[in-house]
Amino acid sequence: MSEVKVVSEIAASVWKIQANPGDRVEEGDVILILESMKMEIPVTAPQAGTVQAILVREGETVEEDQHVATLAG
Structure with missing residues (x-):
């Protein structure tokens, strides 16, 4: 099972x-x-999988290319 990083654009x-x-x-x-x-601005899943972790909270500021979630593919 591969781990996929989801990042903010x-x-x-x-x-x-x-x-x-x-x-x-x-x-x-x-x-x-x-x-x-x-x-x-929606952040979408780059591939099908199961959400392993959400690494941010509502109201938090994120930077460009910041890792915001992890999927198990």
Whole structure:
């Protein structure tokens, strides 16, 4: 079983977490939503798998390319 890192594409704040550890996701499913300059930016699963960990909290600021979640593929 491979581990896949999910990263933020931009610096933003975590607006809403959509998936929880143990959830099964398909490629393209939204894992969390970032907010930057009043825009909502979805962070999606790069492949199908099971969410192992969410590494951020709602309201937290993240940097570009920050590891925000881990999937087991």
